[in-house]
Amino acid sequence: MKKNVLLLVVLATFFTAFVSCSKDDSQTSQVRVRLVDAAGDYDEVNIDVQDIMMNVGNEENGRQSLGNVVPQVYNLLELTGGIDALLVDTEIPAGKLSQIRLVLGKNNSIVVDGKTFPLATPSAQQSGLKLNVHQDLVGGVAYTFILDFIVDKSIVVKGNGTYSLKPTIRVATEATSGAISGMVNPFEYQVEVSAVSETKEAITTLTNEKGKFMLHGVPTGTYTLTFTPDKASGLNAKTVEGVTVALGENTAMGTVELE
Known part of the structure; x- marks a missing residue:
């Protein structure tokens, strides 16, 4: 009986990890x-x-x-x-x-x-x-x-x-839009990512547990991105200027390092 319970626990843990991973990787x-x-x-x-x-x-x-x-x-x-x-x-x-x-x-x-x-x-x-x-x-x-x-x-x-x-x-x-994606390092703390241009409203998202982010449905243009980490992290906010977005394309920023 104990072996069966243990097996169910292991399977449940595996399933949860699989779903979580699939969700993180999906676009x-x-x-x-x-x-x-x-x-x-x-x-x-x-x-x-x-x-x-x-x-x-x-x-x-x-x-x-x-x-x-x-x-x-x-x-x-x-x-x-x-x-x-x-x-x-x-x-x-x-x-x-x-x-x-x-x-x-x-x-x-x-x-x-x-x-x-x-x-x-x-x-x-x-x-x-x-x-x-x-x-x-x-x-x-x-x-x-x-x-x-x-x-x-x-x-x-x-x-x-x-x-x-x-x-x-x-x-x-x-x-009808583009996208901006990337990763923030270190990623132990959640980071708010905000894209702002002179003519459009701010588009904001949060990083996931792996530090990944994606801003969806971003109109074409040039943006300034601000990365604001959780206060508990002790990390400083960072600004990246001149990020361009084109129709039908995902602007991949790679890894943004926070200090």
């Missing part, structure tokens, strides 16, 4: 998906968006639901002139993003001359519309994916007076 990217439309010659084109799925990393991972998409019917013809619909805003693991899948429900319809007709979308309902992206997502960087629904090419008029949906969607990727 995420902020992802937003927006829906826009190229205008079509109809009264309304209503699309029932149920979910957004993405393939990130190795193919074995498969596609995964982002899980926080609120199902909603969108009239595509309202998404013009700078208006868009934010479908999802979340964080996903950094890495190779191969596909985005737009999953539609059953409530798709079109209004022509004041009359409403259903839009048949069998393949989209079952597995989602497969949109190839092939984008490398850098940890700490924010990305916006624009799904441009080209209505005129997406509506099929059948001979019997009915309509079906064969979506034609153009995908554009925008890296």
Whole structure:
């Protein structure tokens, strides 16, 4: 009995250490998906968006639901002139993003001359519309994916007076920020890291137990970084000027030595 308890304790300790290590080493990217439309010659084109799925990393991972998409019917013809619909805003693991899948429900319809007709979308309902992206997502960087629904090419008029949906969607990727990462030494005490520029608000984070830090979603520009250690450490604060951030890139500072 004692041996079993000891084994459980050892396994629990190993699992906790594994999870902690995995969490420390993981990096995420902020992802937003927006829906826009190229205008079509109809009264309304209503699309029932149920979910957004993405393939990130190795193919074995498969596609995964982002899980926080609120199902909603969108009239595509309202998404013009700078208006868009934010479908999802979340964080996903950094890495190779191969596909985005737009999953539609059953409530798709079109209004022509004041009359409403259903839009048949069998393949989209079952597995989602497969949109190839092939984008490398850098940890700490924010990305916006624009799904441009080209209505005129997406509506099929059948001979019997009915309509079906064969979506034609153009995908554009925008890296909307950069990131700053590095490590502080010594790392026994937590350090506040703050990035400030002349035109933007301060972006602040804390180091983890290994002294690592990452400032996520940093707009492009040149920053002054201030490292403020815990008072109990007896270490002095340090300032590093001229840290530049570019779109879609992680500015790696290496190790910052505190004294």
